[in-house]
Amino acid sequence: MLYKLWRSFIKEILLLKRDIGGIVIIFVMPLLLIITITLIQDSTFKNLEGSKIPIIFIDNDKSEVSKSIKKELENSKTFQLLTDYNEKSAQEAVFSGEYQMSIVIPENLTKDLNSNIESKVQKIVSSFGLESDSAATLKPVLKAKEIHLYFDPATNSGFKSSVMNSVNKMVFEIENKKIYKAFQDQLGTTENLEENKNLISFKEITPKKGDTEILPNSVQHNVPAWTLFAIFFIVVPLSINLVKEKSQGTSVRARVSPTPYYIHILGKTFTYLIICIIQFLLMVAVGIYLFPYMDLPAFDVSGKMFHLIIVTLFAGLAAIGFGVLLGTIADTQEQSAPFGATSVVVLAAIGGIWVPVFLMPEFMQHVAKFSPMNWGLNAYYDIILRNSGIGNVAKELALLFLFYVAMVSVSIFYERKQNAV
Template identity: 20%
Template sequence: MQTFFNVARTELRLIFQSRAQLVNMFVISPILALVVGLGTGAITGGFSETPRLRVDWIDRDQSDLSTAFAAQLRTANSNLVLCPIDNDEDDVCRLDNRDTLDEDLARERLIDGDSLALIIVPDGFESDLLDGRSVSVTYRSNADLTASDHILETVQAVTQQISGSFVAVAVAPDAVESAEGFEFPDNASRQRYQENVYDVATELWAQDLVQVSFEQTIDVGDEDSQVSTAQIGFGQSIPGMSTMYVMFSIFPAMTALILERENWTLQRLVMTPAPRWHLVGGKIAARFVTGMIQYGILFGVAALLGISFGGDVLALVLVMMGFVFAICGLTLALATLVRSEGQANGISLLLTLTLAPLGGAWWPLDITPQFMQVIGRISPVAWAMDAFQALIFEQGGLLTVLPSVLILTAIGLVFTIIGASRFSYE
């Protein structure tokens, strides 16, 4: 095996002597992955700030209950900014230093798009509710009636809570008095009881006794929006770009083999007392190591940025090895077909720039039409990207990615056998 390792080591030396190779591996590929990651993150909500939903708020009642209503709206949807009461130093409400808002200006702001909705709390809001009379809160919006309106849904949810609380206030005393042997001694006691019922009801509403567990397809995290959005972008770009650059690192082996044949170094090696498989095997092994180094560089950079690639490192490495093996096999098989340096260079570039987008290295395959997702499966890149995404976004493990790893290994084996049986040393 000494000759095998001698060939592999020298091939690595030759590969890393090339400045272009070093720049591609250590500089261009990380830069490209970072740029694409930032872009992908921004498209999917990435590094943009948490959306702020400006809603104009005109409180004509100025009561405790109307203030509580505003607070409940904020609790129900933390993205809501009630203008002008929630305005800040950065003038998030776009009020140009105005402290108050009248209905005409609010309508104008709606039309201009400075706000998304207008809520008007009428005068007598609190007293009417306490007296058991219905009140009407005005809600104006330019939203598409056929589409879901998150702000309206928030307002409706909060008004339901308030209505529910007051229903409880209205029915609770009667329910208590209907019980045998109990009667409020006076109206004050009855009113205090009603107030307690209201407080308890409101508190229970706020606790959301029945909750819907809402899960986004992509885990955006909840502690640091910057990290979580980076996770989205780099979770796609790091595996994608590194997979593409792995191909850029391995396919040139075709050119190298042709040049060795032209320069007669390959023939000279055949005339040494080394088994033939040591020669091409050593050269392909060097490309395998190069591919793994390429993966290591980009995933290492991402790890430094705090990007998580799931908890199963072994599965991650196996996916990388499977893909690199598949591309090494494909390279060996293609090396038996190409006849010139020009052909080899052309095929390397064409294959890389076809297999990468086809297999989802540039963008997630999920966003492509169904037929493209089917066609994409002819690319080993698709199997690798499926596995990477399962590990990164779905917290998958070894068992999840095993089918992809096996398919990649099978692709590599088939092409290696074809290549080894057809390879000509002359």
């Protein structure tokens, strides 16, 4: 049995040697992908840190509140304020895509805000029976003022939400200070306003290794993601080789030989598992040794290598099972190659390789749970980013193995049914 398995393994190696171009693509394409995408993402992040986004700022108030908002925006180190516009020209410039956004502060914003706050505070003070000198002349509450925000129609919704939240926070803090100041004036207190800091603040707690914080970066996300994509891309050459065997009569000779069909499947499994491990080691080597020379963070696998190889083996099994099924069902290379490549891209999209699963619509988040790429990606992330052990990823490993067993079982059943006499 072992000898037959060995001969099947040798046969697969000989088949691969005849397609050197395909083997090069299997190894080189993922390396180019991981380098290009990681550079793009890391460079984009650094560019956002080092440069400012030009936005149009129109101050029709020219008073305390608008000056405070302008100061906060300038101090954010994110925006470069352009002020040589009126609201109409700003709207045209933004809607045409020349700039991403414009902020328009309305006239009399400070004056009307002060009047509204003063009127509301007087009502509250008088309701407690603390009549003030000006309580008899309460001013009517004016309509809420609107700060106009114009966004380029092509602007990312996440950017819009971030800016609107920032502006809301600035306005909220300004209003709070003014309300507190108004109560001070009404009650005649002299407490220093600057001493009243926020009673609640936020502090991010990150995992630590010793005294060093573990901060996820683009490399830690891209290396496992594109390793998984590379592993599943072996579906294409594997399915093509199976189709070739059918067209060249090799599968007929295999069926009439005393060697069971599952031995041929195991031979392919061991061969392509070796390819998966080589792909993984190449990707890790790029992350560890090449990325630092490209001004990228090094990929840290200290103490995790064995666990990552185990996940790679199970992810490889899932990819091989899918390739065997596709090659068994397809009749021509024209069927297997395009469908194999397209299905891998679809599985990658569903599984969270392209877009994080939590950003998908709720329906697609449920669909993602059925993608073998999502199982593999979660297992990689658990080990790399969450410092989990094999026991914590046992569920994902079991799903990947069951996927392999299911795919191979269907392939064997289909092959026997097609060739039943």
